[in-house]
Amino acid sequence: MSFASILLLLASVSASVGGQFFLKQGALQLGEIDSSNVGMAIVGMLSKWQIWVGLTCYGLGVITYILLLNKVNLSVASPLLATSYIFAVLLGVFFFKESVSIAQYIGIGMIFCGAILLSQGKPG
Template sequence: MNLSSFALVFTSVTLSALAQTAFKHGVMRVPLADITGILAKVLGLLMSPFVLLGLTLYGFGAVLWLFALRQLDLSLAYPFVAMSFVMIVLSGIFVFNEPVNPSRLAGIVLIVAGLVVMARGG
């Protein structure tokens, strides 16, 4: 995997992870208990600025992903989506003050090790 291909994949995955973080912010701020009816709840979520930001980030990430797929084998590119797991755990820890435990840290280490092996062999 060359540097430009990695940059496309990394940027796409980063935008997706940022989108998830924006989604979490958005849904935490919508008072769903005060809204009656499923359609009203869905519209309430969709009107959240952070949810809209998340959808926008996903859109840009998807476009970059298309360019990455032009350059890489799918079987090499797709496993790098696992970088989002690492980014999301870090987002949970640093943005939302979620707990850290040894099993989460071990999982992150295993994911990163697997990605390094794939990148060197690809």
């Protein structure tokens, strides 16, 4: 992968993880949502700047991903983008104090190994 492709991948992953971070912040400000207040919660989402920043990050992530797909195969780009799940879990742990089980840590390792294996060179 070229240096430009690596930068696009990093930008796409960063934007995706940033989107998840801000959407989570916005979701926490909505309070408890159930069937009786889901309509008001949706309206409330529109007033949270964190939701808008999260959606903007996702939009930028899509743009950079499309640019990346112009340079590399989908079979390489998609597994590497999956590393955003690893960073999302780490965000949950460090910023939102979420607990992660040993099984989830094993899953993170499997995602990492799978992304590396799937992104390796051309088939023989």
